[in-house]
Amino acid sequence: MRTPSLSDTAIAHLRKASVHPDGHLPTNVSRKLLNLFLEEKYAYRNDSDGFVREGKEALTDLTSSGASAQPSIITLEGRRAALTxxxxxxxxxxxxxxxxxxxxxxxxxxxxxxxxxxxxxxxxxxxxxxxxxxxxxxxxxxxxxxxx
Incomplete structure (x- = not known):
């Protein structure tokens, strides 16, 4: 079932990703929530070569200059967490x-x-x-x- 610590905002972001054709999380997800989603495996991010990045490593391209950040993509666990x-x-x-x-x-x-x-x-x-x-x-x- 849903993790009790997820806020209404977190649930809303997961639901928006659920309806996106490619499962992308909205770009306005806070860094704190994005970190939570990555840590809980509710979302993942690929590097520029298409390899899945884990944990804090997945956030590195958000802060590097000149890098085009890859989208965060909802997982099955993330879709499940969005359900009542x-x-x-x-x-x-x-x-x-x-x-x-x-x-x-x-x-x-x-x-x-x-x-x-x-x-x-x-x-x-x-x-x-x-x-x-x-x-x-x-x-x-x-x-x-x-x-x-």
Whole structure:
């Protein structure tokens, strides 16, 4: 479940990264929060060659002159940390074997998970139907439930 020490601001940043097409954290994340995200493995950063940097080393290009800072990218653990307990329960336990969300999952919860790209809506034929239809857990949603 979510680390109790995460502030509302931290959760908001993780949710913004969750909806970014490439999972990038917003550029206005404070250095303190970014350090927390890196330490807790809620995010990672690559160097210019594409290798993952760990811990404080990941912050070095933010302070070096002339360097173009690489974006910070949310991890599965970060996506999980952004969920409420109810959302995580729905995503983990409220799913049938074919990926369909259980009928007991409240509609607002399914929509919130869809905004975070962890659930998608499909029509009766199984075709994507954004915003309306039957909620199904996405592959990303399944991966989030399998972390830790």
């Amino acid at each position: 307990e109810g959302q995580l329960t729905a995503l983990d336990e409220g799913v049938e074997s074919d990926g369909r969300m259980a009928r007991t999952v409240p509609w607002p919860t399914a929509h919130a998970l869809a905004r975070l790209l962890l659930v998608e809506f499909r029509d009766e034929l199984g075709e994507p139907s954004p915003g309306d239809g039957i909620p199904y857990r996405t592959a990303l949603g399944k991966a989030v439930t399998e972390t830790r």
